Amino acid sequence: MAAWGQGGRNAAGRGAPGGAAAGAQTGGRAGRGAEAGTTAAPAAGGALDFYNYDPSAGTSLPISDAPAAETHQKITVGGQTLAYTAHAGFLPLRNATSGTVEAHVFYTFYAKDGEGAGRPVMFFFGGAPGVSAAWQEFGGLGPKRMEGSAWADNPQTLLSAADLVFVNPVGTGYSRPDRPERATAFWNTAADTASMGEFVRSFLGRYDRRMSPLYLAGEDWGTGRVAGLAGYLNDHNVAVHGVVLLSVTEAADALAGDTQYMTLLPSLVMAAWHHKKLTPELNAMSSEQIAGEARKFASREYLHALYKGDRMTADERAKALADMSRLTGLGKQFLISNEFRVTLDRFNSELLHEQHRGLSPSDARVAGFVPPAQFGGRGGGGGFGFGAPPPPTDFRLSSLGAGFATAYEAYVRKELTFGGAANEIFYLNSGGVGTYTSTGNDDGALATAFSKNPNLKMFVAVNYFDLNAPFYATEYTVAHLNVSPEVRGKNITVTHLEAGGMPYLDTKALGKLHNDLAGFVSGGAK
Numbered sequence: 459m460a461a462w463g464q465g466g467r468n469a470a471g472r473g474a475p476g477g478a479a480a481g482a483q484t485g486g487r488a489g490r491g492a493e494a495g496t497t498a499a500p501a502a503g504g505a506l507d508f509y510n511y512d513p514s515a516g517t518s519l520p521i522s523d524a525p526a527a528e529t530h531q532k533i534t535v536g537g538q539t540l541a542y543t544a545h546a547g548f549l550p551l552r553n554a555t556s557g558t559v560e561a562h563v564f565y566t567f568y569a570k571d572g573e574g575a576g577r578p579v580m581f582f583f584g585g586a587p588g589v590s591a592a593w594q595e596f597g598g599l600g601p602k603r604m605e606g607s608a609w610a611d612n613p614q615t616l617l618s619a620a621d622l623v624f625v626n627p628v629g630t631g632y633s634r635p636d637r638p639e640r641a642t643a644f645w646n647t648a649a650d651t652a653s654m655g656e657f658v659r660s661f662l663g664r665y666d667r668r669m670s671p672l673y674l675a676g677e678d679w680g681t682g683r684v685a686g687l688a689g690y691l692n693d694h695n696v697a698v699h700g701v702v703l704l705s706v707t708e709a710a711d712a713l714a715g716d717t718q719y720m721t722l723l724p725s726l727v728m729a730a731w732h733h734k735k736l737t738p739e740l741n742a743m744s745s746e747q748i749a750g751e752a753r754k755f756a757s758r759e760y761l762h763a764l765y766k767g768d769r770m771t772a773d774e775r776a777k778a779l780a781d782m783s784r785l786t787g788l789g790k791q792f793l794i795s796n797e798f799r800v801t802l803d804r805f806n807s808e809l810l811h812e813q814h815r816g817l818s819p820s821d822a823r824v825a826g827f828v829p830p831a832q833f834g835g836r837g838g839g840g841g842f843g844f845g846a847p848p849p850p851t852d853f854r855l856s857s858l859g860a861g862f863a864t865a866y867e868a869y870v871r872k873e874l875t876f877g878g879a880a881n882e883i884f885y886l887n888s889g890g891v892g893t894y895t896s897t898g899n900d901d902g903a904l905a906t907a908f909s910k911n912p913n914l915k916m917f918v919a920v921n922y923f924d925l926n927a928p929f930y931a932t933e934y935t936v937a938h939l940n941v942s943p944e945v946r947g948k949n950i951t952v953t954h955l956e957a958g959g960m961p962y963l964d965t966k967a968l969g970k971l972h973n974d975l976a977g978f979v980s981g982g983a984k
Contacts, residue, residue, distance in 0.1 A: 585678030598962030619976035629891035675702035682900035700915035721931035724752035729822035735787030821958025826853030
């Protein structure tokens, strides 16, 4: 899969199957639900296609322009009662010249009662083009959070610090183009940026929030979306106060040549540490301590070994092998056979191979059973790690998806009293967006946004166990961001979380994320 802007995680060092052209992708949970390398759009049309949105259809269900549903609710946050008003509905996107409605965007909006129009407001956008913002809303940042098969009050909601808007771009959630043939016009970077920019502009007018400090929050490939959107809004006279990046798309330089192995290795160390595959001394370290050891080895001895290659002396080679084996839990012969360059798929098939288990790409702490690869014929032999590897499975997300979507739709209908789109499918992960054309450069878009607005603030969450966004690659990307010394010294806040992707799903990590984000919004974070 291509990154939101340009290239990115479909790199050899990450173990993704090659062959995909950068720039075309399909949706998946945060861009990760579909296999890397996928370029084909979901099947559309045909007598048996009852799920995927078909842009070739002649007609579609009309979308009502009825006002958003409005409810008044209360929760307890920090021992204090927080009263708020919830809105759930559609906002039409109109052509500036003709006034024609091009699409309806579904959103939810939570505003603390009794506050003025100057209260901060944060817009949340999902990951890859097909992914709904319901994950952030219902996963841990909204006032209600999924609990079991239902929902409960969320005392760690970010509503305590800012009003919250969860946005579903065209093809996600209930958001649809008003004419099916117009759907593909939204599925490229420029059109996505323009449509989401118009949503933000229209929303601020509808709810009289033009004077509110404006924050844009993106996740995974959605970080590229908010980077481009920050610059776009600035160009269209809408001031953006800050951007929040929950899982950063790595810069191309972080994935180039041998650098890709260096930026991946610390995440492999963290995975081995969590699964107790290291020496007792290393297993006893804290997450920060083992991460520090991993960074030090990767940027010094490991990088030196990759650079020297066969020019290493026998002593240098022996020491590098011993240290790498000690930190990764991998055997020396395995490291030798891979010439020190361990891809994610090979690491995944080796670390827990004795248990026939593999790691979840979104959270290395979660493992699941991987059937042994089979050779041709019934009853064929072959152990784990031999033959063609089975397609990767994200055990963590596959256990959440169906129940999450069901509970969220019930919440929107019952708790928020939303009555629109009664017969429509809610596209949580995929199915509503076909082939998406990505252009641009994510870290370049961020640098441009800072050059246009030197007062822009940025918050970056670094997740230790997210194998899709290796934490050292994120640190590398931020460290090499092309911004002024003043911006780097004052405008960028980085927090580290002992979590996988979507850190708000982790109750412990959510507490730290909430506190750090609240501090960032209030201006107290340094």
